[in-house]
Amino acid sequence: MANQLSRLDQVFAALADPTRRAIVMRLCAGEASVGELADPFAMALPSFMKHIHVLETSGLVLSEKSGRVRTCRLSPDALLSAEDWFQHQxxxxxxxxxxxxxxxxxxxxxxxxxxxxxxxxxxxxxxxxxxxxxxxxx
Amino acid sequence: MANQLSRLDQVFAALADPTRRAIVMRLCAGEASVGELADPFAMALPSFMKHIHVLETSGLVLSEKSGRVRTCRLSPDALLSAEDWFQHQxxxxxxxxxxxxxxxxxxxxxxxxxxxxxxxxxxxxxxxxxxxxxxxxx
DNA sequence: TAATTGGTTAGCCATGGGGCTAACTATAGG
DNA sequence: CCTATAGTTAGCCCCATGGCTAACCAATTA
Missing domain, CATH: 1.10.287 (Helix Hairpins)
Structure with a gap:
């Protein structure tokens, strides 16, 4: 509980990775399951899940599990807050x-x-x- | 296109650090020397210079040395390209x-x-x- | 010319990020 | 009930990042 990074730190760090940016771009087009999201990437699932987790803790992505499938969707708030930062600067x-x-x-x-x-x-x-x-x- | 992505990588990575975001914010108000920029931060100069270097290679900041003083200024292009990304999404x-x-x-x-x-x-x-x-x- | 100032280079260290495999849980389908 | 599917957890590796000190230029200035 000591050092909580600011939301912007996490959002920018999340977007600094091309895989994660691709996920965000994909989710802009609509929600998808982890498997669907992972499909285009030549990467082991656990590695991919880390990306999902980073996106989630940054607030960019929300997910919900129903049955054995986890569905992810974009939470535009964090995206907007980063955009706001740019516009402010x-x-x-x-x-x-x-x-x-x-x-x-x-x-x-x-x-x-x-x-x-x-x-x-x-x-x-x-x-x-x-x-x-x-x-x-x- | 792939080229542009890697540039985004660098820009977002650069902005993921609060120190560097502070530098960018400061430079939005006008150019400054390395010493002036470093002043508010409790950090050894070499460490600070690393941040400057990251900002420079990301394309966010330009610098020029005259005499023994290096003056930094913002290069808005990279900032704008990142903002474009958000707007596109x-x-x-x-x-x-x-x-x-x-x-x-x-x-x-x-x-x-x-x-x-x-x-x-x-x-x-x-x-x-x-x-x-x-x-x-x- | 000597000392100070403003950056720079080199090198060390701890942490964290991004990747992997292997093994496990839990649902869905046959 | 058995198997395949969809994630998840645990643990290992390697290298990039962010911090430090110490020593080193190169301009100014006294």
């Missing part, structure tokens, strides 16, 4: 790009104005731009 | 849901018709319908 990234772009536009204007009214001071301003991208809040 | 999933739903609608109609014209045969149909109501919007 992208939002931050794009916001920064926007801020940067407007900043550069402002600089451009200022530079143009300075050029119009003066002689030549642009070298240092240019360097300042690099510094800013490097670090924002610290 | 979700599309398939949702398409299936739609197909399933129309199928159930068809069943409902048929059941209503059967009920109108016959006695009582609802057992299995009923079970199928419950499955649908269980998850609808997602």
């Amino acid at each position: 992208r939002a931050i990234w794009e916001a920064r790009l926007d801020r940067f772009e407007t900043y550069v536009m402002k600089l451009k204007k200022e530079r143009a104005a300075a050029k119009r009214s003066s002689k030549m001071i642009k070298k240092t301003t240019n360097k300042t731009i690099n510094k800013t991208t490097e670090r924002k809040g610290s | 979700r599309a398939i999933w949702e398409a299936r849901l739609d197909r399933f739903e129309t199928y159930v609608m068809k069943l409902k109609k048929e059941r209503a018709a059967a009920k109108r014209s016959s006695k009582m045969i609802k057992k299995t149909t009923n079970k199928t319908i419950n499955k649908t109501t269980e998850r609808k919007g997602s």
